Amino acid sequence: MEGHLTMSKKERARLVVMAKVMKSEMKISEASELLGLSYRQTFRIAKRYGAEGAVGLVHRSRGRTSNRAWDEAKKRKILERYSERYAGYGPTFTVEKLEGDGYGVDYETLRRWLMQAGLWQKRRRRKAHRGGEPCEGWIKRYGIPKALYVDFKNVYITTREPTIEEQLRGECPLTQFGKACKKLGIEILGAHSPQAKGRVERSNGVHQDRLVKELQLAGISDLNRANDFLRETYLDGHNKRFAVTAKSRVDFHRPVPKGLDLRTVFCIEEERHVNNDWTVRFNNRYFQILKENDRLPRPGDKLAVSEWLDGSIHLLYKGCELQYRVLPERPERPTPPKVRSSLSRKKSMPGPDHPWRLSACIAQAGLWQGEQKINPVCVKELAEAGKESPL
Numbered sequence: 001m002e003g004h005l006t007m008s009k010k011e012r013a014r015l016v017v018m019a020k021v022m023k024s025e026m027k028i029s030e031a032s033e034l035l036g037l038s039y040r041q042t043f044r045i046a047k048r049y050g051a052e053g054a055v056g057l058v059h060r061s062r063g064r065t066s067n068r069a070w071d072e073a074k075k076r077k078i079l080e081r082y083s084e085r086y087a088g089y090g091p092t093f094t095v096e097k098l099e100g101d102g103y104g105v106d107y108e109t110l111r112r113w114l115m116q117a118g119l120w121q122k123r124r125r126r127k128a129h130r131g132g133e134p135c136e137g138w139i140k141r142y143g144i145p146k147a148l149y150v151d152f153k154n155v156y157i158t159t160r161e162p163t164i165e166e167q168l169r170g171e172c173p174l175t176q177f178g179k180a181c182k183k184l185g186i187e188i189l190g191a192h193s194p195q196a197k198g199r200v201e202r203s204n205g206v207h208q209d210r211l212v213k214e215l216q217l218a219g220i221s222d223l224n225r226a227n228d229f230l231r232e233t234y235l236d237g238h239n240k241r242f243a244v245t246a247k248s249r250v251d252f253h254r255p256v257p258k259g260l261d262l263r264t265v266f267c268i269e270e271e272r273h274v275n276n277d278w279t280v281r282f283n284n285r286y287f288q289i290l291k292e293n294d295r296l297p298r299p300g301d302k303l304a305v306s307e308w309l310d311g312s313i314h315l316l317y318k319g320c321e322l323q324y325r326v327l328p329e330r331p332e333r334p335t336p337p338k339v340r341s342s343l344s345r346k347k348s349m350p351g352p353d354h355p356w357r358l359s360a361c362i363a364q365a366g367l368w369q370g371e372q373k374i375n376p377v378c379v380k381e382l383a384e385a386g387k388e389s390p391l
Contacts, residue, residue: 011057018049018057070109078103078110079117087119089213097217136262137227139184143253147187157190176268183265185254206242264314268307274299279331280315283307286327287315293322 032042048056091111114120
């Protein structure tokens, strides 16, 4: 054979041993023991090497198409279908979807095709940001669960220190998710052990991958349609594939109390102070509390600002909802009154009939005689005596 000859590591090792056998430096029995082969197989390899040289050591099926190889036309159709509809999807999920399209292919075969064609590569999965609004679909369908099994992400459990107000009230700091669970009496169980955390994370990973892709394939981008898809399509198929039968069939769900509006539970709720002009600021918006409220808070009081899933804002003070109006812009602060400085005040001059002036007039008129003091008189009497006031 002309040109380059490609050999595997095992074939190169056989080449070295067979060269020694051909030079009578090693017996067939010794070569079989060194290569870990039977005597008869080593003898056949040596015979083929003697007749064909190094080419005889190369596997006969190398470069040939396997008898179990896929038809190239069918392989091309599958890859085209993947590029059109499932680009970026993993092999396992794609195999399930291709079965529905009439293309049956093994997971490992598809993975190898995709990597050879440069359409997919195994990559480290990044932790997805948990977003989205909480929904009360589970509560409405099954009732209130006794407890929830979660990991220690700050979405569920917070590690911050309690504020002074929380310490005085004897409360532990809670996330928005924790506040909703507290209102419903749901216990939050954190996954401490690695095994427990793994079960939680694997479940989250499956949903974050499969559910997002299923919604994409169905062309769903709004919350209501997504909830309908979960109930009518996704959950049944997901449970058939991944659900594990529980050890106990006892249902620990509690019915939703009558009169409880779940919109007041599944919401974003924060505390705010009432300003001096009876306004409240929330998310860079200003709300003017109306005077018509029966229970009007005082400036400096705290109230709860609740944002529902529909985007509406509700102000709650001591359990009562307050009426308000949204201000178009930030209210102007009242200008404080100007305080006049003592230096800027005009000097106060005594009047003409002030005793101080009269005393000065008497002294200037020579009416002051030693220790004897003349009773001060009015300016008119001095004028009658012919004395003019020097002032």
